[in-house]
Amino acid sequence: MAYSASRQFIRNLKALPATFFDSFIRHGKPTSDRAQTQTVVQNFFLHIHSSRIHKHSLKSLTTMGLGVMTLAMFIILCFTGTLLMVYYKPSVASAYDSIKDIQYVVPTGRIMRNVHRWAAHGMVILLMLHMARVFYTGAYKRSREFNWVLGMMLFVVTLGLSFTGYLLPWDQLAYWAVTIGSAIAASPTELTDAVSVTQYFDPGGQIKEVMLGAHFIGEEALIRFYLLHIVVLPILLCAILGVHMWRIRKDGGLARPASADPLPVQADITAAASPTKTFGLMAVIADRTPATDQEIDNTVPSWPRVFRIEAILLMLVLIVLVLLSLAFDAPLKEMANPEVPENPAKAPWYFLGLQELVSYSAFMGGMVIPGIVVVGLCLIPYLDREEEDIGVWFSGRRGRWVALISAVYSIVISVSILAFTVQFGWLRNWFPEIPQFIIIVINPGTVFVLACALWSIILLRVTNSTRMAAIGLFTCFLVCFVILTYFAMVHRGPNWDFFWSHADWPTVQH
Amino acid sequence: MNGALGGPRFEKPIQRRNFLGMLAAWSFFGTIGAALLGALRLPMPAVFPESDSRFPIGKPEDFPDGSVIHIPRRRVWVFSDTGGIAAVSTVCPHLGCLVGREDNGNYTCPCHGSRFDATGKNVSGPAPRGLVWLDVSLGPDGRLIVDSGKEVDRGTRILV
Incomplete structure (x- = not known):
């Protein structure tokens, strides 16, 4: 018996590569429908995808890959961020030096830091484009309402990650941008001051104290921002992101128009009534599709199509980031100097629109208007519940026109408001003794909001459609965001004065 | 579906069993909430790292x-x-x-x-x-x- 056991052992040894591989990948080559399905279902990393996907979801115009690319940016950010943590030291004394080391001494440090910086910018851009795509295809509607809200949470957390990461290099750019940012967080004080209750009730001051751990930006603030940046916000983002992606499946895959599921010619009632039916696990594993045989099946196995697309997108994002990082270095100014502010001290580009609003009123521009925008965007799916044309870009021809006219309207409105403010100033220039409360309530920022709201109400009346009103409002928001950002980026110079271009800036600054 | 969303759910009088169940659920959330509130007191500094003004x-x-x-x-x-x-x-x-x-x-x-x-x-x-x-x-x-x-x-x- 001992003899045959050792022969068996030898045989096992010879077969080891094959048996190990079989135990690892428990199905054959993914050539048949069944094996392709198993490839997805039996793989821990792939099974977040559904095993079959609707043909419409694979079309490039359905999503343009924006969500996947945003995720790719986040994965790259986690990876490069972890590498940067090897050398970064979160202390006032050594933070700046450690960033310099990373930039100039650490092997590949410069590239990793650059990739981290450009990926952070890229994630914000792609996230906004993804939001626009979801909005304009009406993918926030019925059964997907809450996923839109989750998306808005991801938007806010992503901006939080950008903002907290901005302080870490501890250079002039970082220090003064965060000085402004933390003062915006403390801006409810402007309101409590205006109504003279600050000494009894000062939420603004308390927010600032919790954020900075002090009344100035120093060691305490740096460690708090670091903690938020590397632990709290990434975990929060991962948790929300997990639910966000899980719900895509639970909500029946990507939104698609009714025309993507043509009714069968000789339809029986059950088939026609359930065009959105998804396949259960049992039917898939048993390789028998009992009742669903009756439906027109517009789905195909996810493997390899979805994964091919995802791999291409990840590759594309990575290549673009590396090329950008080779060409452009992430900025690093002089070490933070609390005695000399930058002039002009500009926030990162995605906060520049906000900075322009803040230059009218800190509390209104920095807290109330962003609050209105975020809450307003969250509420869109609950206020617009029309169910026609889900999954159709702009809900068809009329929506395209509404979007176009809204874009023209908001360009005219925002350029006029900005030109008026630059040319004539605002209330305090005309009435020097005016109470601050009136300026908080009436400033160019509130005029922006009112103009957008008014336009949306007009559209609601004229088109008699909440979807059209929503398209108008969202377009106004996007256009105003872009124009304010452009204006603050290009036309604001030293002392936040208006200049036609950077070349006109005075060379001697105070 | 409507019941889960709020409306008609409140039209029926609350049963004793449901009341006890709700009490249990609320005590759960209350406990977690109180613990969280207590924990979140930590980041609010009692002493500020500041020199004399x-x-x-x-x-x-x-x-x-x-x-x-x-x-x-x-x-x-x-x-x-x-x-x-x-x-x-x-x-x-x-x-x-x-x-x-x-x-x-x-x-x-x-x-x-x-x-x-x-x-x-x-x-x-x-x-x-x-x-x-x-x-x-x-x-x-x-x-x-x-x-x-x-x-x-x-x-x-x-x-x-």
């Missing part, structure tokens, strides 16, 4: 009549004229940047363009109020002491 700036003779001296480290301007000595904070009351003094004596904030006249009164831009005038006093060792935590009315000077 009072600092000496020098002897009165260091500030002759008509002088305007900038002390960047302390973030103040010190003015001296026949009316006495005064200290004005350089921190913009808008969002905490440091204002610059122009040749004509007015102030401009580099971050959002708030402008102040020579006395620190806000004349344009987003600043909700004027620059802060700080308390100046004479210390026992004969040096002037500025208290950056104590605001005084605009125009207040100390005559030494």
Whole structure:
């Protein structure tokens, strides 16, 4: 018996590569429908995808890959961020030096830091484009309402990650941008001051104290921002992101128009009534599709199509980031100097629109208007519940026109408001003794909001459609965001004065 | 579906069993909530890592009549004229940047363009109020002491 056991052992040894591989990948080559399905279902990393996907979801115009690319940016950010943590030291004394080391001494440090910086910018851009795509295809509607809200949470957390990461290099750019940012967080004080209750009730001051751990930006603030940046916000983002992606499946895959599921010619009632039916696990594993045989099946196995697309997108994002990082270095100014502010001290580009609003009123521009925008965007799916044309870009021809006219309207409105403010100033220039409360309530920022709201109400009346009103409002928001950002980026110079271009800036600054 | 969304659910009187169930659920959320609230008290600092808000700036003779001296480290301007000595904070009351003094004596904030006249009164831009005038006093060792935590009315000077 001992003899045959050792022969068996030898045989096992010879077969080891094959048996190990079989135990690892428990199905054959993914050539048949069944094996392709198993490839997805039996793989821990792939099974977040559904095993079959609707043909419409694979079309490039359905999503343009924006969500996947945003995720790719986040994965790259986690990876490069972890590498940067090897050398970064979160202390006032050594933070700046450690960033310099990373930039100039650490092997590949410069590239990793650059990739981290450009990926952070890229994630914000792609996230906004993804939001626009979801909005304009009406993918926030019925059964997907809450996923839109989750998306808005991801938007806010992503901006939080950008903002907290901005302080870490501890250079002039970082220090003064965060000085402004933390003062915006403390801006409810402007309101409590205006109504003279600050000494009894000062939420603004308390927010600032919790954020900075002090009344100035120093060691305490740096460690708090670091903690938020590397632990709290990434975990929060991962948790929300997990639910966000899980719900895509639970909500029946990507939104698609009714025309993507043509009714069968000789339809029986059950088939026609359930065009959105998804396949259960049992039917898939048993390789028998009992009742669903009756439906027109517009789905195909996810493997390899979805994964091919995802791999291409990840590759594309990575290549673009590396090329950008080779060409452009992430900025690093002089070490933070609390005695000399930058002039002009500009926030990162995605906060520049906000900075322009803040230059009218800190509390209104920095807290109330962003609050209105975020809450307003969250509420869109609950206020617009029309169910026609889900999954159709702009809900068809009329929506395209509404979007176009809204874009023209908001360009005219925002350029006029900005030109008026630059040319004539605002209330305090005309009435020097005016109470601050009136300026908080009436400033160019509130005029922006009112103009957008008014336009949306007009559209609601004229088109008699909440979807059209929503398209108008969202377009106004996007256009105003872009124009304010452009204006603050290009036309604001030293002392936040208006200049036609950077070349006109005075060379001697105070 | 409607029941889960709120409406008709409240039309039926609450059963004893449901009431006890709700009590259990609420006590669960209450416990977790209280624990969270307690834990979140931690990041609110009880002591601030700050030095004394009072600092000496020098002897009165260091500030002759008509002088305007900038002390960047302390973030103040010190003015001296026949009316006495005064200290004005350089921190913009808008969002905490440091204002610059122009040749004509007015102030401009580099971050959002708030402008102040020579006395620190806000004349344009987003600043909700004027620059802060700080308390100046004479210390026992004969040096002037500025208290950056104590605001005084605009125009207040100390005559030494």
